[in-house]
Amino acid sequence: MRKVFVVTERRADFSRFKPILELISNDEDLDYDLVVTGIHLLNSYGKTINEIKEGGFKVFKTVEMFNDSVDRDSGAEMTKALGRVTIGLVDAIEESKPDIILSGFDIGANLAVSIAGAHMNIPVVHIQGGEVSGTIDESIRHAVSKFSHYHLVSNNDAKNRLIKMGEVPKHIFVVGCPSIDAMLSVNKSTPDEIKNKFDVDVKKKFFLVLQHPVTTELSDAKRQIKETLNAINKSGVPSILIYPNNDAGSQVIIEEIKNSNIKYFPTLSLNDYVSLLSYATTLIGNSSSGIHETATFKVPTINIGTRQQGRLRPENVIDVDYEEYEITGAINKILNDKEFQKNILYCENPYGDGNSADRIIKILKKINIGNKVIQKRITY
Numbered sequence: 001m002r003k004v005f006v007v008t009e010r011r012a013d014f015s016r017f018k019p020i021l022e023l024i025s026n027d028e029d030l031d032y033d034l035v036v037t038g039i040h041l042l043n044s045y046g047k048t049i050n051e052i053k054e055g056g057f058k059v060f061k062t063v064e065m066f067n068d069s070v071d072r073d074s075g076a077e078m079t080k081a082l083g084r085v086t087i088g089l090v091d092a093i094e095e096s097k098p099d100i101i102l103s104g105f106d107i108g109a110n111l112a113v114s115i116a117g118a119h120m121n122i123p124v125v126h127i128q129g130g131e132v133s134g135t136i137d138e139s140i141r142h143a144v145s146k147f148s149h150y151h152l153v154s155n156n157d158a159k160n161r162l163i164k165m166g167e168v169p170k171h172i173f174v175v176g177c178p179s180i181d182a183m184l185s186v187n188k189s190t191p192d193e194i195k196n197k198f199d200v201d202v203k204k205k206f207f208l209v210l211q212h213p214v215t216t217e218l219s220d221a222k223r224q225i226k227e228t229l230n231a232i233n234k235s236g237v238p239s240i241l242i243y244p245n246n247d248a249g250s251q252v253i254i255e256e257i258k259n260s261n262i263k264y265f266p267t268l269s270l271n272d273y274v275s276l277l278s279y280a281t282t283l284i285g286n287s288s289s290g291i292h293e294t295a296t297f298k299v300p301t302i303n304i305g306t307r308q309q310g311r312l313r314p315e316n317v318i319d320v321d322y323e324e325y326e327i328t329g330a331i332n333k334i335l336n337d338k339e340f341q342k343n344i345l346y347c348e349n350p351y352g353d354g355n356s357a358d359r360i361i362k363i364l365k366k367i368n369i370g371n372k373v374i375q376k377r378i379t380y
Contacts, residue, residue, distance in 0.1 A: 003031045004364060005098035005122075007089060009038030009065065009109035010245060011048055012288075015270050016104060016127065019181035019357035021057055029365050033060035033096040037085050037109050039246050042068050046267035060096060063088030065109060066246065073251040075215060078108065078136075086112040093120060099369055100125055103148060106133070106141035114147040123369045124148040127360070128177060130158030130165075132310030133288070136215040136247070149373045152360055154292075154351045157312045166378035175359040176352020177292050182270060184296070184354040189275040197272070199263070200238055202279035205335070207232060207239040209262075211285035213249025214307050221249040224322040225256045228284065228304060231327035232262060237335075239284075240276060242268055282334050284327070291317060295349035300340075302330040315347040 004024060008014040024030045036052060036059050039045040053059060065085040089112055093101075101117035103110045104127035117124040126148035129141060145151060145162060151172045153159050159172050191202045200206050211228055213221050232239050241257050241264035244250045257264050268276070277283060282300045283290045286308060290301035295314035303313075305322045313319075318333060320326035333340055367373075 001029055001031055002099040002364065002369070003033060003096065004100045004102050005033050005035070005093060005096050005113070005117075006102050007035040007037060007063075007109050007113045008040060008052070009085075009107050010040065010045075011267065011270070012245065013105055013107050013110065014040070014048075014052065015182045016177070016179040017102075018055075018057075018270070019178050019185065020102070020360050023357050023361045025056075027361060027365075030361070032102075033092075033098060034058065035061045035063055035089060035092050037063040037065045037088070038107075039066060042066060042246075044068050044266065045243070045246065048267065051269060061088075061092045063092060073248055075136075075218075075248045078215070078248055082108050082112055085109050086116060089113050090116050090120070093117070093122070098122060100364060102127070102364070103144055104128060106131075106137035106144070108140065111140050111144050111147075114144045118147040121371070121374050123150065123367070123373055125150040125152060125364065125367070127152045127175075128154055128158070130154075130160075130162040130172075131312075132161070134214060134216070134306035134309045135212075137307075146376075149376065150363070150367055152363065155312060157350075163379075166380055168379060171373075173359070173363050175363070176354075176356035178352075178356040178360065179289075179293060180296055180349065180352045180354050181357045183274045183293055186271050186274040188278055189271065191279070194275055194279065198240060198265075198276070200240060200276075202276075205237050205281040206279075207235070207237055207282055207284050207331075208276050208280040209239055209241045209284045210244070210287040210289065211253065211304065212244040212287060212307060213247050213253055214286070214305060215248050217306070218249045220322070221252045222256060224305060225253045227322050227324045228327060229256060229260050229262065230324045231331060232284065233260070234324070234328060235331050235335075237281065237331075239263065240265065242266075242273075282331070284331075292351045293349075295347050295351075296354075298344050298347065300334045300344055302327060302334070312350050314349055314351075316344050
């Protein structure tokens with residue numbers, strides 16, 4: 001039996017690991033050790049480790065990465081957190097003795113576990129490398145790829161980019177984005193249930209808003225979120241705001257959200273998020289969800305700024321700058337452009353079909369995890 005080591009830092013990565021862990025749980029050839037860290041452990045972000053446990057997932061260890069009492073709104077604190085979690089993960093790996101490290105995406109704790117795995121001669125398998133974006137995520141994602149021995153990518157665009165980065169072509173597998181698997185498996189709430197919980201009528205137009213900080217544009221974070229909030233207020237359409245992740249700049253955004261007159265929630269469960277997203281008139285902000293997932297539900301995305309710059313786009317995405325008038329223009333297009341509304345119904349999602357986890361399980365069971373794969377060499 002192969003043991004797979006997984007670390008989750010926040011809801012964004014756990015939603016993608018979730019369908020994979022569910023399949024591992026029912027596979028006689030695989031087992032997993034799950035470490036929970038990051039904002040999963042913070043009260044200010046809903047202490048979502050409880051949701052993980054309530055979902056039936058066994059937690060091997062918890063590792064402190066952030067602290068509610070510490071000002072996290074800086075690149076320096078992000079770096080210190082990366083150091084803390086690396087030390088804790090090394091201890092957990094030594095105890096677990098896994099056969100494979102399953103890393104993912106562009107999140108700090110997954111960079112830490114990839115560095116640890118590579119140094120400890122454990123094969124690292126990276127999900128969703130090869131994509132392009134803005135903010136610190138871009139650097140983290142490509143760094144994880146260079147520490148990884150196998151790559152499970154969303155599409156051929158990402159595969160070709162990894163080959164250009166010198167990764168071994170036969171170690172790259174196109175599997176799609178596993179978050180789509182998780183979202184399609186959700187038993188969505190009814191309109192009445194959503195009305196009772198969120199006081200929003202999904203039979204009418206409403207916006208879902210999720211805007212994260214861009215770590216390379218910290219000095220502009222306040223203006224950026226104000227432009228978004230002004231456009232939403234001007235539209236007169238009821239909206240639901242979700243707190244950003246806890247990257248540097250997040251506290252500035254949260255303060256502006258709190259000072260707005262728009263309904264907001266610090267965090268949402270996967271079930272609540274999918275239920276709201278599937279009924280929403282549009283998703284506004286700069287979350288990768290707007291690139292990876294909305295096309296599956298035929299929901300338009302207003303993608304603001306540089307955070308997702310360079311990623312392969314479905315046809316439902318409208319790109320705008322951090323300017324109120326551009327966001328307003330995109331809102332008007334979604335509300336009034338009949339041709340655009342019609343095209344949305346037929347858009348395809350280039351990030352997968354909801355069967356990624358099945359493909360990943362088969363790969364985890366068949367890949368060579370012997371010593372020969374540990375020594376990496378660039379291919380050019």
